Amino acid sequence: MIQLSHNYSLPEREEDIIPIKVVGVGGAGTNALDRIVLDGIDKADVIAINTDVQSLASSVATAKVQLGRGVTRGLGAGGDPELGYQAAVESADEIRQALVDARMIFICTGLGGGTGSGATPLVAQLAREAGSLVIAFATLPFSFEGKRRAAQAQEGLARLNQIADAVICFENDCMGDIVAPKAGIHQAFAVADITISQSVRSIVNLIQRPGLIRIGFDDLLRALRSENGRCLFGFGESDSDNRAHDALGQALKNPLMNKGKMLADAAHVLVQVAGGPGMTLSEVEILMQELGRHINDQTQILFGTAVDSRMGNRLSVTIISSLGNESGAETKQAIMHTPAAPPAPMPPIWEQQQPIETPATVGASDGMVDLPPPAEDLVQFPQPELVQDVQPTVEPPAAKAAPEPPCVIIPRLKPAPKGPGEPKQPKPEKFAHAKQEVLQFEPITRGRFEKSEPTIVEGQDLDVPTFLRKNFRVK
Amino acid sequence: MASSDLMVGLEIGTSKICVVVGENRPDGTIKILGVGQAPSRGVRKGEIVDFETAMKCVHEAVVDAEQKSDVMIRSVYVGVSGSHIQSFNNRGCVLLPEDRDEIDEQDIEDVKISAREVSIPAQNAFLHSIIQHYHVDGQDGVLNPVGMLGQKLEADFHIIHGVRTRIQNTIRCVKELPLEVEDVVFNALASAQVVLTQHQKSLGALVIDIGGGTTDYILYVDGAVKECGSLAVGGDHITNDISMGLRIPMTRAEKLKIEEGGVTLGNCLPGETVLLKDDSGFAGKEIERESLNTIIHLRLRETFELLKRKLEEQSFINYIGEGIFITGGCSLLNGIHHLAGDIFEMPARVAHAQTMSGLTSAFENPQFSTAIGLIKYAQAVQADRRPRRGIGRIFGRFFTGMR
Numbered sequence: 006m007i008q009l010s011h012n013y014s015l016p017e018r019e020e021d022i023i024p025i026k027v028v029g030v031g032g033a034g035t036n037a038l039d040r041i042v043l044d045g046i047d048k049a050d051v052i053a054i055n056t057d058v059q060s061l062a063s064s065v066a067t068a069k070v071q072l073g074r075g076v077t078r079g080l081g082a083g084g085d086p087e088l089g090y091q092a093a094v095e096s097a098d099e100i101r102q103a104l105v106d107a108r109m110i111f112i113c114t115g116l117g118g119g120t121g122s123g124a125t126p127l128v129a130q131l132a133r134e135a136g137s138l139v140i141a142f143a144t145l146p147f148s149f150e151g152k153r154r155a156a157q158a159q160e161g162l163a164r165l166n167q168i169a170d171a172v173i174c175f176e177n178d179c180m181g182d183i184v185a186p187k188a189g190i191h192q193a194f195a196v197a198d199i200t201i202s203q204s205v206r207s208i209v210n211l212i213q214r215p216g217l218i219r220i221g222f223d224d225l226l227r228a229l230r231s232e233n234g235r236c237l238f239g240f241g242e243s244d245s246d247n248r249a250h251d252a253l254g255q256a257l258k259n260p261l262m263n264k265g266k267m268l269a270d271a272a273h274v275l276v277q278v279a280g281g282p283g284m285t286l287s288e289v290e291i292l293m294q295e296l297g298r299h300i301n302d303q304t305q306i307l308f309g310t311a312v313d314s315r316m317g318n319r320l321s322v323t324i325i326s327s328l329g330n331e332s333g334a335e336t337k338q339a340i341m342h343t344p345a346a347p348p349a350p351m352p353p354i355w356e357q358q359q360p361i362e363t364p365a366t367v368g369a370s371d372g373m374v375d376l377p378p379p380a381e382d383l384v385q386f387p388q389p390e391l392v393q394d395v396q397p398t399v400e401p402p403a404a405k406a407a408p409e410p411p412c413v414i415i416p417r418l419k420p421a422p423k424g425p426g427e428p429k430q431p432k433p434e435k436f437a438h439a440k441q442e443v444l445q446f447e448p449i450t451r452g453r454f455e456k457s458e459p460t461i462v463e464g465q466d467l468d469v470p471t472f473l474r475k476n477f478r479v480k
Numbered sequence: 481m482a483s484s485d486l487m488v489g490l491e492i493g494t495s496k497i498c499v500v501v502g503e504n505r506p507d508g509t510i511k512i513l514g515v516g517q518a519p520s521r522g523v524r525k526g527e528i529v530d531f532e533t534a535m536k537c538v539h540e541a542v543v544d545a546e547q548k549s550d551v552m553i554r555s556v557y558v559g560v561s562g563s564h565i566q567s568f569n570n571r572g573c574v575l576l577p578e579d580r581d582e583i584d585e586q587d588i589e590d591v592k593i594s595a596r597e598v599s600i601p602a603q604n605a606f607l608h609s610i611i612q613h614y615h616v617d618g619q620d621g622v623l624n625p626v627g628m629l630g631q632k633l634e635a636d637f638h639i640i641h642g643v644r645t646r647i648q649n650t651i652r653c654v655k656e657l658p659l660e661v662e663d664v665v666f667n668a669l670a671s672a673q674v675v676l677t678q679h680q681k682s683l684g685a686l687v688i689d690i691g692g693g694t695t696d697y698i699l700y701v702d703g704a705v706k707e708c709g710s711l712a713v714g715g716d717h718i719t720n721d722i723s724m725g726l727r728i729p730m731t732r733a734e735k736l737k738i739e740e741g742g743v744t745l746g747n748c749l750p751g752e753t754v755l756l757k758d759d760s761g762f763a764g765k766e767i768e769r770e771s772l773n774t775i776i777h778l779r780l781r782e783t784f785e786l787l788k789r790k791l792e793e794q795s796f797i798n799y800i801g802e803g804i805f806i807t808g809g810c811s812l813l814n815g816i817h818h819l820a821g822d823i824f825e826m827p828a829r830v831a832h833a834q835t836m837s838g839l840t841s842a843f844e845n846p847q848f849s850t851a852i853g854l855i856k857y858a859q860a861v862q863a864d865r866r867p868r869r870g871i872g873r874i875f876g877r878f879f880t881g882m883r
């Protein structure tokens with residue numbers, strides 16, 4: 006809960022909240038969505054979409070859409086993506102209604118099952134047709150779930166990659182590695198859900214504080230988007246004597262970071278350092294230098310700091326990035342960001358000439374940082390010319406359709422949502438100046454259990470209400 | 481009054497901070513001089529998560545206790561809890577030298593050290609080594625072997641340990657106030673000192689202290705501690721469940737739980753509702769009583785069942801003669817002892833500190849078991865420590881008097 010008190014910007018812009026919706030599709034998607042709600046999300050609507058009424062009934066989402074009343078009759082899709090797709094087609098009008106009036110839609114789903122794999126691409130399609138930017142968070146099944154599920158998941162992912170603006174993939178097998186071997190599948194799911202929740206909430210907060218963020222959606226997308234949908238996300242916090250080092254170490258230990266090794270391949274890295282008034286310039290420098298060892302010189306860093314007196318002695322680091330394709334990250338980047346001038350490589354922060362806005366004196370009195378006043382059009386949608394017409398509907402997954410390998414899928418850019426309006430082009434100079442935005446991230450907030458480690462016993466996350474896990478319907 | 485006769489217990493709980501000031505009377509009784517309290521902030525699941533805030537609250541409670549008892553507090557016995565706390569049983573053994581066959585105090589020290597020659601995780605520190613039984617040349621049931629003749633002295637200990645840095649957090653919080661830390665005590669061990677009598681410990685009993693953030697438990701068989709631990713689930717979870725299930729804010733869920741909550745199912749009239757009054761004067765919200773109780777019931781059933789499965793990994797639970805004693809704030813939930821009794825299949829009751837001189841009835845409340853228990857613990861420790869002053873550090877002292 007980092008928040009700056011800037012007397013000049015926040016109040017007027019409060020009503021400028023960007024309409025965001027977070028959607029969970031299928032059983033896994035609904036579970037991830039519940040985690041997000043439990044962890045606390047405001048400034049975004051949450052919608053559960055599923056064929057399975059039991060799962061919908063126990064969800065804490067405020068809006069719910071039942072898919073395929075006729076086709077699946079309230080049961081799940083039984084692992085059949087074709088059925089999941091049919092169910093979504095049947096309920097397309099309801100989905101459309103639920104998705105209306107959002108500028109940004111996050112879709113959480115577990116690929117591999119019927120509803121997740123079959124319905125999600127259509128949901129994404131309808132979201133884009135409604136004029137939203139679409140970012141999908143998808144899990145891929147464990148290898149022990151079998152080849153069929155894996156193939157269904159890959160097929161679903163391929164479709165999703167064609168439609169969504171960015172797809173962030175969580176491999177369940179990797180989640181499995183970081184929980185104790187005997188902990189079991191539920192704990193691995195719980196870890197996946199927590200990670201998805203952290204990522205979604207961080208990004209929502211990044212966007213919902215426009216007065217403080219000098220970053221466009223295109224910048225965000227650049228950090229998130231990759232050919233193979235591999236997102237790197239890390240969050241760490243420490244109050245030790247060596248807190249900058251410890252917080253970074255923790256962030257790099259995140260399951261989606263792979264010990265920081267993969268950061269080396271990233272083209273863009275978004276970094277935010279937040280701390281109390283005692284945060285010093287040298288700490289930030291140490292941290293950025295250490296981070297520098299994990300990234301290469303070509304990597305563009307989008308860097309920001311935030312000071313909040315409530316952080317006390319704690320210092321936190323949030324890192325968001327995505328993995329380029331080793332073979333040709335640079336060439337594909339051009340396609341991904343058609344309208345933008347190729348970004349100038351960003352020198353590491355400690356080599357920049359401009360002073361960092363985090364001197365030892367920041368917030369000496371009240372935790373405020375001197376920031377340049379916010380620009381008028383801080384948040385911009387990338388609105389390129391149509392790269393390709395997007396078909397109004399997705400083809401149903403045909404059994405014989407060859408699954409496309411995910412690494413060759415290039416996310417297609419969104420058609421201009423508001424028809425013939427003046428397309429706003431991102432300003433080229435955006436890329437030239439040093440990026441020292443103050444990015445706002447929400448660290449792990451899990452309501453009452455924020456800051457405490459999750460209570461996971463016998464593979465169950467006990468912080469999740471028992472009645473939810475036991476599927477008791479509260480009247 | 482000699483300051484060594486003053487004892488102060490401090491519980492930094494998830495819901496409240498409690499400071500009990502007691503005096504050790506010459507006749508062996510304890511007189512409570514005053515109890516200070518403050519609502520707790522910055523503590524989750526029994527552990528400090530926001531240092532500055534927690535420290536302020538502790539300070540507030542200490543000042544309150546100083547005013548109420550009219551003494552200056554310099555040092556405290558502080559309770560710790562948290563899911564990192566673990567324990568096991570281990571036997572130590574010493575062989576007396578050839579030329580000596582009378583067991584002396586040094587042998588007692590040596591056998592304790594020998595019992596701790598086991599590896600615990602590198603980041604952990606010993607909290608307690610509690611004597612269970614001595615054996616002299618294979619003879620069981622020796623209470624005090626000093627002065628006995630024998631060649632081989634063995635002793636069984638219950639050893640409690642936890643993550644060093646997490647324990648140090650609590651110590652640091654106290655030291656920065658600044659106050660001295662006399663000793664660090666696992667909460668359940670403290671609670672048991674006032675919830676159980678010596679007789680009940682001998683017959684075998686399980687104490688479950690369900691507070692705001694943790695459920696701490698300790699199991700006695702034959703007068704000795706055999707198992708203990710802490711599950712990071714407590715009243716906060718119940719409140720959070722209610723808040724999510726009934727879609728009401730946490731503060732109102734907390735109030736609803738305390739005022740209307742119950743554990744027993746099927747006790748309500750069909751359609752019986754509770755009116756959740758709206759402070760702002762608008763029409764309140766009707767809440768089905770059975771739904772409220774079901775949410776609470778499911779959480780507590782799960783907690784007891786988890787605990788039972790945990791205890792069934794060893795066999796000590798089969799040797800409990802006196803049953804279950806539930807304490808801590810959540811034990812005030814109506815019908816909780818019936819549920820525990822059903823699940824553990826043994827008698828269960830709600831328990832709190834018994835009358836002590838100076839203790840007003842307001843503190844005969846299960847919420848204060850740990851804090852008052854700390855005083856009882858302090859008394860036992862001070863009696864034990866007196867003859868041999870100066871030994872022992874904060875971590876891992878041995879006490880023969882403490883069981």
Ligand SMILES: Nc1nc2c(ncn2[C@@H]2O[C@H](COP(=O)(O)OP(=O)(O)OP(=O)(O)O)[C@@H](O)[C@H]2O)c(=O)[nH]1
Binds near residue numbers: 081121
């Ligand atoms: N993160 C997470 N993943 C899950 C969870 N449950 C299942 N999964 C994964 O998601 C995949 C899809 O499972 P579900 O979401 O249950 O399936 P569905 O989309 O509801 O499809 P049908 O049940 O066939 O209608 C599984 O193969 C698992 O790999 C969960 O609770 N959390």
Ligand SMILES: Nc1ncnc2c1ncn2[C@@H]1O[C@H](COP(=O)(O)OP(=O)(O)OP(=O)(O)O)[C@@H](O)[C@H]1O
Binds near residue numbers: 690812847
């Ligand atoms: N009359 C009551 N009925 C039901 N619950 C109650 C009642 N009074 C207090 N509680 C609950 O008991 C809990 C607090 O208990 P207690 O004071 O033993 O906890 P604590 O010592 O602060 O926390 P912990 O030991 O877990 O760190 C809170 O969750 C509170 O809601």
Ligand SMILES: [Mg+2]
Binds near residue numbers: 057060118
């Ligand atoms: Mg399902």
Ligand SMILES: [Mg+2]
Binds near residue numbers: 491692808850
């Ligand atoms: Mg307590």
